Amino acid sequence: MARTDHKKPDPAAEVGSELHDLTVTYIQVAVVLAVVTLLEVATYYVALARGLTISVLLVLSAIKFALVVLYFMHLKFDNKILAFVFSGPLLLMIAVGIALMALFGTLIYPGPVW
Amino acid sequence: MAHVHGAAEHYTSTGIHPSKLLMWLFLGSDCFFFGSLIATYQAYRGQSLVGPHPHEVFNIPYTSISAFVLLMSSLTMALAVNSIRLGNMRATRIWLLLTAMLGSIFVGGQVFEFTTFVHKGLTLEVNLFGTTFFVLTGFHGTHVTVGIIILLSLLMASLLGRLTPRQALTVEVAGLYWHFVDIVWVVIFTVVYLLPY
Numbered sequence: 279m280a281r282t283d284h285k286k287p288d289p290a291a292e293v294g295s296e297l298h299d300l301t302v303t304y305i306q307v308a309v310v311l312a313v314v315t316l317l318e319v320a321t322y323y324v325a326l327a328r329g330l331t332i333s334v335l336l337v338l339s340a341i342k343f344a345l346v347v348l349y350f351m352h353l354k355f356d357n358k359i360l361a362f363v364f365s366g367p368l369l370l371m372i373a374v375g376i377a378l379m380a381l382f383g384t385l386i387y388p389g390p391v392w
Numbered sequence: 393m394a395h396v397h398g399a400a401e402h403y404t405s406t407g408i409h410p411s412k413l414l415m416w417l418f419l420g421s422d423c424f425f426f427g428s429l430i431a432t433y434q435a436y437r438g439q440s441l442v443g444p445h446p447h448e449v450f451n452i453p454y455t456s457i458s459a460f461v462l463l464m465s466s467l468t469m470a471l472a473v474n475s476i477r478l479g480n481m482r483a484t485r486i487w488l489l490l491t492a493m494l495g496s497i498f499v500g501g502q503v504f505e506f507t508t509f510v511h512k513g514l515t516l517e518v519n520l521f522g523t524t525f526f527v528l529t530g531f532h533g534t535h536v537t538v539g540i541i542i543l544l545s546l547l548m549a550s551l552l553g554r555l556t557p558r559q560a561l562t563v564e565v566a567g568l569y570w571h572f573v574d575i576v577w578v579v580i581f582t583v584v585y586l587l588p589y
Binding site: 299300301304305307308311312315318319321322328331332335336338339342343346347349350351352357359360363364366367368370371372374375378379381382384390 | 406407408412413416417419420421423424427428430431432434435436437438439445452453456459460463464466467469470471474478564567568571572574575578579581582583586587588589
């Protein structure tokens with residue numbers, strides 16, 4: 279049985295000038311993403327302590343991930359249920375990944391065997 | 393498209409359109425799919441007893457450009473969604489085409505990279521690095537290819553007059569998939585290519 283309700287948005291009503299043009303916002307986000315990517319690549323060529331390099335890269339990667347999800351995928355402005363639907367599996371998978379790496383002894387990376 | 397048009401008029405009690413909710417649920421499940429592959433790559437990181445090893449085959453400047461191209465395709469996809477929501481079909485078609493082109497450049501780059509790696513002796517079965525690397529990045533490339541097909545289908549539907557601003561949600565849902573493929577590469581690029589071995 280299809281559940282329809284009084285909160286139904288009208289797609290036709292969403293088309294038109296009353297909507298905000300997000301072009302400038304998207305370009306601003308893209309510029310930040312490009313700069314962050316440049317910083318990421320720079321860490322490959324700059325001699326930093328291994329732990330510091332890993333920390334910086336994980337933070338920069340998380341920033342890019344969050345910017346795309348929040349702005350390009352509209353999760354910042356969309357229904358909070360969607361944020362739950364996505365972040366639940368994401369966080370669970372991160373936990374599973376950490377557990378798997380711990381089981382294989384690579385969470386605290388021992389270095390390559392070669 | 394008549395089916396899509398009809399579906400656009402039925403919302404769940406949450407106020408979320410079913411196709412959008414289903415796409416987010418799919419993306420949640422895809423987190424597990426790629427998360428498993430990334431975790432497996434990490435579990436076997438640096439454990440290959442024979443070469444070629446990552447530092448012997450990776451070309452970071454080349455992959456950085458590929459990563460940048462895919463990242464910018466997310467911008468063009470967002471602009472396509474923005475355009476159709478504003479009712480500008482001409483701009484929508486241009487952005488969809490540009491997104492598909494950038495995606496194709498990425499996939500082409502990946503095919504070239506794979507070919508180079510094979511010539512250097514890295515194959516699916518030669519060592520743990522080859523197995524985990526090709527499975528992870530290969531499945532990602534497959535996702536990008538599927539995304540390109542979806543984008544070109546939308547472009548074709550638009551040219552045939554079957555995609556109008558009333559179906560903006562269809563483009564938005566396709567965009568969600570495309571952006572997800574992009575953020576997966578954000579993680580792969582960092583974990584596989586940039587993290588020191």
